[in-house]
Amino acid sequence: MKTHPLPRIASTRQARPHARLRAWLARCIAALLALAACATAADSSQVGEVAVIPVVGAIGPASADFITRSLARAARDQAQLAVIELDTPGGLDTSMRQIIKAILASPVPVAAFIAPGGARAASAGTYIVYACHVAAMAPGTNLGAATPIQLGGPGIAPPEPKPASGLDKGPASAPATDTQSTETRKQIHDAAAYIRGLAQLRGRNADWAERAVREAVSLSANEALAQHVVDLTARDLPDLLTKLDGRTIETANGAHKLATAHARIVTFEPDWRSHVLAVVTDPNVALILLTIGMYGLFFEFANPGFVLPGVAGVICLLIGLFALQLLPISYTGLALIFLGIAFLIAEAFLPTFGTLGFGGIVAFAAGALMLIDTDQPGYGIPLSTIAAISAAGAVFVFFVSSFAYRARKRPVVSGGEALVGSIGEIIDAALAPVRNEAGNAVGNEPGNAGRDEAQGASIGWARVHGERWRVCAAAPIAAGARVRVTGRHGLTLDVVQAEDPQQRGVSS
Template sequence: MGLVLLWYGSTFAWGFGVSALGRPGGAPGAAASAEAGSPAATSPRLVVLMQLEGAIGPASADYVRRGLALAAAKDAKLAVLQIDTPGGLDTSMRNIVKDILVSRVPVATFVAPSGARAASAGTYILYASHIAAMAPASNLGAATPVAIGMPTPGRADPKPGGKDNKDDKSESGEQRGKSEKAAEPTADAMTAKRLSDASAYIRSLAQLRNRNAEWAEQAVRESVSLSAQEARAKRVVDYVAQDVADLLMQVNGRDVEMERGSVRLATQRAQLLVFEADWRSRLLSVITEPSLALILLMIGIYGLLFEFSSPGFVLPGVVGGICLTLALFGLQMLPVNYAGLALILLGVAFLIAEAFLPSFGVLGLGGIAAFAFGAVLLIDNDVPGFGVPLWVIALSSAVSALFIIVVAGMAARANRRPVVSGVTTLVGTTGELVEFADGEGWAHIQGDYWRVTGAGDLYAGRRVRVSGVQGSALQVAPEGQESAAKV
């Protein structure tokens, strides 16, 4: 688990939001931060470039929103969103689309560099943009929404070799109709709902931007894809460009329809402001990684457990509280399956109970099983990049079991260890009465004064032996008499 955290830490530490100004296709201009108000940054011909790579999630949506806000603040002529994504979360994708639709600056989505893709959620973003472009050897499509347990759209081959049921003589048409009708209200109904919603959404975007709506719906319902040249021929994208500089040259002078009216792009010899992700976006990207969120959740729970079981260490409680807070923040931004989260918490409870109850391993095995199943079901989405890998689940389960075994072993050894402090350790020791009257008094025992009670021939100055503890007082008896009684 330490190696996993080290890997995520190095990912977070990579780069901190440095932006640069330069001329597309030429030598770089003067370097500047995206937040700096330099003369170049306020040039009348400024283009803001955002680079989005990997799965689309909450961090991606936050990055695009702030990039478009920067472009509007700088009065940029165009905002270029360069993407290379396998897809992502539906909620994050829709947030990006909403930001593009209300943007005050024209947005050009560019699938680049060569070999990049705009699959699934990337296709919706491409369709929502004012200008759509692709680099050679790139592709887009496969926009079918997926989720855990959702069957693949389309009709599956019911028999080996792809034969249809109508060729099966053992089943009548009436029986086939009944079986199909019985299956419709279950998974097929949910599939139809998802497909209808997604296809209507992308069709509305295609109609808004005057792009090929038929192919867009086909990409959703049949998961088809297109290369850059094919997309250009089918009116799915507007341009095929080698790089950002080539794209800016091609779109120069184009009229773009905005909410405020038609806008003519002036991108020739424009300066390029690269808006890179800052520490906030990188932190959000790291803690919304499902694997790390799960690890932080476990560290938080076990840190607090260790602090509560052994008060005074402070550090485990502080680290546990911080990790638990970060984990809950990351999970609330992800499509969490609460049944999976409940199984994880139940598994942790079983493992903790195993450390204190003599269940002979039953609670421990049940806790590991519940934790593993919960981790598998934790993220309610089958989007690439948003699942918890099996090796992380196995490692977390093993570490949890090891932690509980160590804690249980420490507790067992502590129970077997003889008591070395407290008033009970004074039983059997001897001392001298300082004063005694009416069955109680004070005695000097083991270098300290104790309130004592007793019966018999007891008086100040007599040697006594502690025979027991009664409340806050020690029970004593004359030293010689107790010895005689024992004999």
Template sequence: MRWLLLLCLLFGLWQAALAEPQLPAREVPVLLINGAVGPATADYITKGITSAGEAGAPLVLIRMDTPGGLDTSMREIIRAIVNSPIPVATYVSPSGGRAASAGAFILLASHVAAMAPGTNVGAATPVQMGAPAAPGAEPEGEAKDEPGSDKANGSKSGSASERKALNDAIAYIRSLAEMRGRNADWAEAAVRDADSLSAQAALAQDVIDIVARDSADLLAQLNGRTIQVGAAEIRLDTTGMVLAEVEPDWRTRLLAAITDPNIALILMMIGAYGLLFEFMNPGDLYPGTIGAICLLIGLYALSALPVNYAGIALIVLGMALMAAEAFSPSFGILGIGGVVAFGLGATIMFDTDIPEFRIAVPVLGAVAVASLGATLLTMRLALKSRQAKVVSGREQMVGATGRIVDWNGSSGHVHIHGERWRATGGAAFHIGQLVRVVAIDGLTLTLEPAA
């Protein structure tokens, strides 16, 4: 048995020695940009590039199809690409996809710019989002696409802040194109005139490096290319590379959920009503705790999104008026005014043409209807309370009945609600007689015989 085991071991070693050595597969992380570029996308891309660099990946591939997005998020992604220790290739796919607005900036900033047939790039004109700044002030909003505007047509009209935003975007995209040795004149036209190109036209005008049918074709065309990464030149060897799609982690998914303007608005409403119910019923704890958490999360989402401060002011005013209706019923004037102010504020709070960063009309209608329902419920309770019989306080004593405890002449004492009161009356009452209170003066009751 020992000899048999030894022979098996020797045979296995012999087979291993005869086998051809297999190179380990090199994984290329694939990061996805689908839809508008926002805070969650920036967090996902920057973390993916950083992790790939720390893991020593040979390349990072960003597969992109975006209509544009927020300026701050775009710049955060570009900083991660420019400072990456490894090459970053951005691939606009699938066919029918686009790299518009912020996507054009990201594509031009990448070490390798590639597109699939049937895609397009461009339309990168910035448009101020939110309330316009004062003349001479720095732009405070974010950027979005709006081809056909005065700025897109190269007009010099507009406020100083708009001209600053346009010139800043032109200088930024030219610097990115020049850094990568790409067509800086077309990059300027993409911002100034909202120019766009198809994949083949972009390749012919030296805007991109590769037109690839799919990811495998892209890796094949990348093989042997020399890429400038920082001060070093890296020669790509894509032989044996394996693409591995990187899924967003739970933090990125949570950030994507709460930075949805519809979710942010709903969270703020839950927070406001939770605190309102807690103030109306101190000690319940549940409404106050849940409301405070939702309100803080909603405010965090607003801090990460471009907002119009006039819209936020109207929302705050609407909440204040609805709360005033609950505490000081005005039979609908304050409550309905609050609903109108809240609806107008929610409508203009996110001023953008990008669907992912607009409040959906059904959500806005549902929130407005819920607020109006709460106001009408408050009005109904207020009217009902005015018609109801008083059950406590001085007013409740008038009309109450009790029995005489002792009586002498026109005054004595009566027992009402378990209490002994001093009383007067125009008749001579006897002990135990049933009487009714007709008036109260200080701590003295005026009585009459009960029916």
């Protein structure tokens, strides 16, 4: 029995449309997957970037301004996370609180990351870490020692650590506050309450935070993670972002779910404003600017119309005062600095042969030593800077005093005093006193008491220094004789004959 191929041909023709349909569907699915991948990538780019804010060095007005403006920029750019990379020994309390206020009010989640290895977040840095929504540390880093450093200054007993065991009830276990002043206790309690409130807000270890303030304790990265002081540890920034991916964080404007695994990282670098503010608020620079400003004004007042010293002095003085307005200063120290500079300037106008100048140097050095009212690292004025500026003032006083001393020893070359000792020539002599309309001798005027007829005063005229002067002599002197001036009374000169050996020896 023969078979016919017609049915197979028909089945083959029927299978071709199904194959084309499957291929078309496969292409559509591939296109949809590609579109979904593009949409996912676009959506991930639109979710928001990660803003990195590096902070290295002491916390001060410059770093506070930089962090505050960077958080505002991250909010404008709709970043999904802001990471503050910390490496700080501490800083000023006012700047720290300004940063914490910006973090608490930030609509963008803020993570504090103590990195790289070897970095630390001591003192003010510990408060900032506690204030952030996420706290992380890299291996080999540490945080703590949050006791306000200025409390351990001269005359104030620093807080003593509590004993590890409560069994010791001897004098050594007495509270440290027994030896502290009321002001010190108030400041420590305020700092402890502040960091405890931040710890409770973020759900972290509040007891250890208070110990960091009262006992100045510190922790390494692993210890901080074990005691729930920080939320996690990470090797580097990419590792941190991977571990934060998918986490939901509550901020000032609601909950935010992070998608940081593949987010774009943007690092905010300090701009010119931050650099200028960092330089200006350096206590050394502020002190130098004040000194230059005062000396510039002095030279302008001493030489009116010179303009340049006055302009430079005013600018430096205003910038220096602006810097001091941002720094914790002692007004007693500032007053001593101004008093010292005033004494140095007065030495130039009222030469006291170094008395005012020496007092000014002592006042300036004492004021510079106590100018900055904190012992925070990076905010003290080195002794070398104070010594250099004081030495410059001492050189100024030395030159002014030496000039004044040499000028005092020079003979007078102008004014009425310069006439004493001068040589003149009698051009018109009178043998008897010349009387005026009142009947008094011409030489017997106020200041010429005693020169009357009884004394036999002789009045005449002489040429001295090319000028015609009325002269009075004890004895008549012939015209053409040379005379030496021995005194002056108003417009009348007392003279003696220059050829007289005895008088010449006296005058010489």
